[in-house]
Amino acid sequence: MPIEQGSSGNNNVGIGNSNPNAMLTVGGGAPLFLNQGASSTTPFLAVLNSAYPTDARYGWAFYDNSTNGNLDIFRRNGTSQGIQFMSFNRNTGDVAIGESSPLFLNHGSSNSTPFLAVLNSVNPTDAKYGWAFYDNSTNGNLDIFRRNGTSQGIKLMSFNRNTGDVAIGESTPLYLNHGASNSTPFLAVLNSVNPTDAKYGWAFYDNPINGNLDIFRRNGTSQGIQLMSFDRNSGDVSIGTSNSNGNKLAVRGTIGCEEIVVKSASTWNWPDYVFSKDYKLKSLQEVKEYVEENHHLPEIPSAQEIEKKGFMLAEMNMNLLKKIEELTLYMIDQEKKTEQLKSIILKQNEIILNQSKRLEKLENKL
Incomplete structure (x- = not known):
């Protein structure tokens, strides 16, 4: 295997290359470059189809970005640098994948800085568009936002790290609660970010007193108006009342319909x-x-x-x-x-x- 030293006195070393233009150049047609004097425009490591790492060639290039302190990986596509695939923050260890819509993995996340984001910006704190995941230190939740050009955007989901409860939405959230009770619904669609607030919407309760699944229409009070109740043992359904009295369907109030078909029973004597x-x-x-x-x-x-x-x-x-x-x-x-x-x-x-x-x-x- 021939090893050459640069003739211009630059002490470059070439393996399979008689005219090395980098500190270490491997191969001629598709060389591997190792450069000591790397910068934002000159990669310190590159696998390209050119003997010159700064050429507008095709391949992979690793840059030591002095501007933002990142390690940047580019796919060279015939332009000066090409398309940025990944960026590693040398101070925090955060990872950004992509350029026009990057995926961010941030180590030092907070209420305002997502630990994971897919955005149309190389800065996860910009008011851009995309998806962002936040570790909320205020309420202990994992929050998922749809960034819509504002600082955080619209909250889509929130996961409680202690209970595993799930809230979907922000202005009218859907809640999935693990520790449900008579007063706390296990499923709720309300106009509040707190399922126990006296708000408006729908709430489903797991009632340990009578063993029923109760559905309430929250009307600004603690629980609101009970609409339906399902007996978990018999399957009986009560509408407007919590007691079916042994009936498969119990309705407190009137029923309006266009037609009722009553099937004949074997005990009938017409x-x-x-x-x-x-x-x-x-x-x-x-x-x-x-x-x-x-x-x-x-x-x-x-x-x-x-x-x-x-x-x-x-x-x-x-x-x-x-x-x-x-x-x-x-x-x-x-x-x-x-x-x-x-x-x-x-x-x-x-x-x-x-x-x-x-x-x-x-x-x-x-």
Whole structure:
């Protein structure tokens, strides 16, 4: 392997190169350079396709940047220096990756200086655009900001280093809390950076008292208005109340909808049996006596029962239909009797008419 010394008295050493232009030049077509007198424009280490490290060539170059004290790594692309890939701060050990949109790794981070940032600036504290991660010494959180041209920009997420709770957003944050309770939601979308504030929004609570998942609409009070409750054991759902009373769905208030479809149950006995021939229809006299004694129809609950227990909608509909069908039978029977009376009256009218004619004849003879 031939080793040459520079002929101009510069003490440069060349390996595979008879005319070394750097302190150490390895190779001719794509040399490796080691330079002692490096600067911001002259690399101290370079692998290039040129025998001159300052040429506008292609390859990799390492610069000792006297301007900002950094170690800069460039990819030479035919220009003077090319594209900066990485920069190492010699004092802090911080790392910046990229040039137009650099990724920063900062050792001495703070509330205002991110420890990790992807920005369109080589200075992480500039009012630039991109993403920045802050180690917040004030509240102990890891904060993620979207830099939008201001000092820090818009906070996107915050991680509590002690509890692991997560807050998403700033003006209307979404909270994921690990240590949830009756008063602290495990999930909340509020217009406050503190989930326990008396703010507006939605909050989900893990209720250890009744074992329910409670959903509240925060309205400026501590918890606000309870909207829904889910029983974790039975799966029952309560809307407007916390007690389903054994119902799959309990609603305190009214329900508005366009249509309700009620499926038939095996225990139902739809009252078409009223029209069967062997059905024993109570007489109107029996119904009259029952109403006078109980003040409500047979098989229909009283007002006191409804107020105390409510009623089953399907059962009530079937009982009401039964009464309508019984009323239809009463009307049919009444129509039959009316027709019979009508026939009797017509016959009586005919008899009376005949008698009137006979009486008139007798009177004329007198």
